[in-house]
Amino acid sequence: MINHYPPCPEPSLTLGLSKHRDPTIITILLQGQVKACKCSKMADGSASNRFLMRLFNGKLMGAEHRVVTNSRDPRTTISFFVYPCDESLIGPAKALVNASNPAIYKAFNFTDFVAAFILNPDQEALKELISAPPTLNC
Numbered sequence: 674m675i676n677h678y679p680p681c682p683e684p685s686l687t688l689g690l691s692k693h694r695d696p697t698i699i700t701i702l703l704q705g706q707v708k709a710c711k712c713s714k715m716a717d718g719s720a721s722n723r724f725l726m727r728l729f730n731g732k733l734m735g736a737e738h739r740v741v742t743n744s745r746d747p748r749t750t751i752s753f754f755v756y757p758c759d760e761s762l763i764g765p766a767k768a769l770v771n772a773s774n775p776a777i778y779k780a781f782n783f784t785d786f787v788a789a790f791i792l793n794p795d796q797e798a799l800k801e802l803i804s805a806p807p808t809l810n811c
């Protein structure tokens with residue numbers, strides 16, 4: 674994805690991008706000389722947060738970040754988003770699950786994740802994915 678942020682006359686009133694977590698496994702950001710992508714402390718759960726939380730069985734979450742503007746320099750960035758393939762099973766990594774650290778999330782495939790959390794958030798599907806008891810066989 675390519676983002677372009679023109680200079681902004683009132684940076685205190687406008688964000689380039691509001692705070693979010695990327696729904697990816699990894700994001701590689703090419704941002705040149707104008708650094709404006711700011712990470713904040715971990716906060717509430719969002720869809721993308723839940724995605725990484727599942728992979729890491731609650732031990733790691735995606736960094737929340739936002740993009741600030743400035744009044745002088747235009748900024749263009751390129752984000753490379755790394756996603757799993759559609760049929761990937763998204764659930765706690767086997768290496769992180771054992772008798773004292775049981776899986777705390779149910780596994781589901783990436784297509785279901787995209788449908789429930791991103792494309793067309795369906796409250797029932799969301800509830801099922803979020804609150805289902807762990808059933809992953811590792």
Ligand SMILES: O=C(O)CCC(=O)C(=O)O
Binds near residue numbers: 674676690695702751
């Ligand atoms: O443009 C940036 O600095 C960050 C972009 C970003 O966070 C995103 O595309 O998810």
Ligand SMILES: [Fe+2]
Binds near residue numbers: 738
């Ligand atoms: Fe982002």
